[in-house]
Amino acid sequence: MALDHAILVSLLEQPGSGYELARRFERSIGYFWTATHQQIYRVLKRMESDGLLDVRDIPQQGRPDKKEYSVAEPGRDALAAWLHEPIEPESLRHDLAVKIRGAAFDDPAALIREVERHHRVHSERLEHYLTGEWRDFTGPGAPAPLDAGQELQHVVLRGGIAYERMTVAWLDDVLATLHRIGPTAPQA
Amino acid sequence: MALDHAILVSLLEQPGSGYELARRFERSIGYFWTATHQQIYRVLKRMESDGLLDVRDIPQQGRPDKKEYSVAEPGRDALAAWLHEPIEPESLRHDLAVKIRGAAFDDPAALIREVERHHRVHSERLEHYLTGEWRDFTGPGAPAPLDAGQELQHVVLRGGIAYERMTVAWLDDVLATLHRIGPTAPQA
């Protein structure tokens, strides 16, 4: 149920509408948690009816009206409670690794294109993160010194950067391995 | 629906019972895909009734009888089809990162214990992977040269090792950051 908590954190950082949250889940928060707008609207509704969130109708001109959600006191308490209870170190779910092991029973060389595609995507994400880091934390326009919240955002971003760098390097390794084993007959 | 495919790969590598699969999902396959026995039994039943798997009843003495599943021809085809279609590079779901950003609205220092615990778990996983690598691929008892399937298993394991190493290093960074910002009043 960490989507609830991710929403609480995001709304504490900045109140906003379901649409805005959905966009954030494609960007900053989305670096370590994903959610679609359908899911977000549903959860917002539930959390609001549970009293964890407040809503305000905001009429707009030239665009549809929107509902701005913000965290109510009980929501803040719920987040604090979650922060104080331990969570399980999560395990990966990595489709591509399943594919790579599965390739032994098919043609490993046929995977090269797919791996190259993933390599491209992760390289782009890395570039994107690095640009954001420069803009928000390490470049000349960034605040200095950073406050606690910014330090925490930065260390999370550094985690994303480390992850993407590691992944790109591993995909290089995978490609080298696929080329090395070359075209082989699938195993029985 | 990658659980289906993970099961197909695992059963191609070695036929086995639901129980055995559940154990593998705590070990080798579990490094990059998780599943509980309940889920596995349900999916096995579905895949068998869809004709993707064959079952054989194996009576045993001194232990409960078991059902040994193996991949049928249509299952092999289904796996091959999946291997040839592109998948989305997956995004992370990282609870701890949510917690770290959330700590800005609570007491960051209270997270130190939790982060240390995660650090311990990931260090242990790293050790465990390295032991397995030595046993199966790089140590004196390992086969040489490796065949294509073993090469692919090894490169996936190297990915797990790289992931754990990266994570441990990042958690060091997180701990240093938490210590640096020290005890602070939560933000508005």
Next chain:
DNA sequence: CCTCCCATGTAATTAGTTACATGATTGC
């Protein structure tokens, strides 16, 4: 005109988690 952006949602389905349930054997 067409597409993208803003903004909201419902409905149906699939996947995953948690709790409950049984029962023999092996080792301490």
Next chain:
DNA sequence: GCAATCATGTAACTAATTACATGGGAGG
């Protein structure tokens, strides 16, 4: 006697995905 391992499952619930649905405004 008690806990762990082997072996199988059902039931209830929660979470996530996919498809469908609407409608105005802005920009090329």
